[in-house]
Amino acid sequence: MIELKDLSKTYRSPEGEVVALEGVNLRVEEGQIYGIVGYSGAGKSTLVRCLNLLETPDAGCITVEGFGTVRISQGRCFFRPESTIGDAGENTGMETRLTEKHLKALRRDVGMIFQHFNLLDRSTVFENVAYPLKYTGRSKAQIRARVLELLKLVDLSEKVNAYPSELSGGQKQRVAIARALANSPRILLSDEATSALDPEATESILKLLQELNRKLHLTVILITHEMAVVKAVCDRVAVMEQGRIVEEGSVYEVFSHPRQPITDRFVGSTSGLGRINALMKQNLDFITPDDTVIKCVFSEESVGEALVSDVSRRFGVNMNIFLGSVEILQGKPLGGLVLKVEGPPEKRLAAIEYLRQHNVRVEVIEHG
Numbered sequence: 001m002i003e004l005k006d007l008s009k010t011y012r013s014p015e016g017e018v019v020a021l022e023g024v025n026l027r028v029e030e031g032q033i034y035g036i037v038g039y040s041g042a043g044k045s046t047l048v049r050c051l052n053l054l055e056t057p058d059a060g061c062i063t064v065e066g067f068g069t070v071r072i073s074q075g076r077c078f079f080r081p082e083s084t085i086g087d088a089g090e091n092t093g094m095e096t097r098l099t100e101k102h103l104k105a106l107r108r109d110v111g112m113i114f115q116h117f118n119l120l121d122r123s124t125v126f127e128n129v130a131y132p133l134k135y136t137g138r139s140k141a142q143i144r145a146r147v148l149e150l151l152k153l154v155d156l157s158e159k160v161n162a163y164p165s166e167l168s169g170g171q172k173q174r175v176a177i178a179r180a181l182a183n184s185p186r187i188l189l190s191d192e193a194t195s196a197l198d199p200e201a202t203e204s205i206l207k208l209l210q211e212l213n214r215k216l217h218l219t220v221i222l223i224t225h226e227m228a229v230v231k232a233v234c235d236r237v238a239v240m241e242q243g244r245i246v247e248e249g250s251v252y253e254v255f256s257h258p259r260q261p262i263t264d265r266f267v268g269s270t271s272g273l274g275r276i277n278a279l280m281k282q283n284l285d286f287i288t289p290d291d292t293v294i295k296c297v298f299s300e301e302s303v304g305e306a307l308v309s310d311v312s313r314r315f316g317v318n319m320n321i322f323l324g325s326v327e328i329l330q331g332k333p334l335g336g337l338v339l340k341v342e343g344p345p346e347k348r349l350a351a352i353e354y355l356r357q358h359n360v361r362v363e364v365i366e367h368g
């Protein structure tokens with residue numbers, strides 16, 4: 001488990017102040033793949049960099065199960081080990097200043113990968129992966145065995161003597177993942193690790209992260225600005241905006257019932273139904289004063305019901321389907337339809353109300 005409490009960070013420069021994190025609270029359970037999405041500048045990188053203390057927050061608490069709690073006050077870090085939990089669950093340990101030794105222990109627990117891989121260009125794949133194993137008390141033979149084991153894990157054994165310039169983007173990211181896992185961390189932070197990759201390489205890296213999550217019981221915190229990535233692999237997701245987490249939930253929850261406008265935009269960006277907004281802008285001729293265009297999202301409670309034909313009969317309105325999609329998220333169906341509802345205004349409104357009462361999320365796109 002990782003828990004962040006009231007984490008804040010402001011960057012100060014001669015040009016002024018930037019509040020990058022403002023009272024962020026977040027809890028990630030062991031073994032989860034946890035997505036954090038947000039537009040550029042939302043504070044995502046700052047958040048993960050604060051989590052492993054690459055960046056020192058101004059204030060807040062960071063608890064990593066199996067390690068302890070770091071409390072930051074006015075930019076100063078204090079540490080309380082976990083091994084001092086009292087009978088009532090309270091932490092009875094002495095708080096001390098955070099030392100280099102504590103930091104090293106934290107970084108061993110928390111590996112990290114980046115968008116641009118950060119490999120050593122003049123070193124081979126072997127040397128890149130071996131790098132974090134230096135000075136850990138292992139013999140040469142032990143290091144060699146560990147590197148080969150890691151390369152096998154990321155399916156890159158045949159590239160052991162290659163240089164980064166001889167690898168594709170996806171292969172470079174595999175090297176970076178092997179390097180991040182060298183000291184067997186329990187948590188992996190991934191900051192836009194697939195943003196520089198083509199769709200095929202993205203898919204294979206995401207698959208690898210899922211595999212590692214299962215095989216090694218690795219907790220993954222995955223920063224991205226692409227909702228498709230969240231949809232593909234995450235269990236839960238948090239949406240960040242201007243240094244705050246504005247929405248959080250299971251991936252299914254967030255996709256089926258987004259509560260914030262920004263989340264709605266993110267969700268729309270990966271849904272086939274998102275295209276309707278562009279379509280509507282192009283051509284409105286087909287909508288008459290007797291029409292309403294609605295976008296409906298059917299979640300697991302409503303997806304099986306024959307609601308469209310039911311509504312049509314019940315209220316005497318015509319329902320024309322413009323666009324439709326269905327997908328399986330976290331093993332559950334999530335369906336969407338864009339419909340043109342034709343009929344007298346009061347009947348159209350009654351039909352929409354009826355759909356809403358039956359757990360369909362209805363957005364009115366155009367009311368003719």
Ligand SMILES: Nc1ncnc2c1ncn2[C@@H]1O[C@H](COP(=O)(O)OP(=O)(O)OP(=O)(O)O)[C@@H](O)[C@H]1O
Binds near residue numbers: 041043044225
């Ligand atoms: N070292 C720094 N000095 C000053 N300001 C910074 C620094 N790092 C980040 N910022 C500012 O803090 C805010 C949050 O930046 P951050 O890099 O965390 O965003 P992000 O969500 O990761 O964005 P992106 O998607 O573009 O990577 C931005 O306004 C950024 O300009």
Ligand SMILES: [Mg+2]
Binds near residue numbers: 044191
């Ligand atoms: Mg970033």
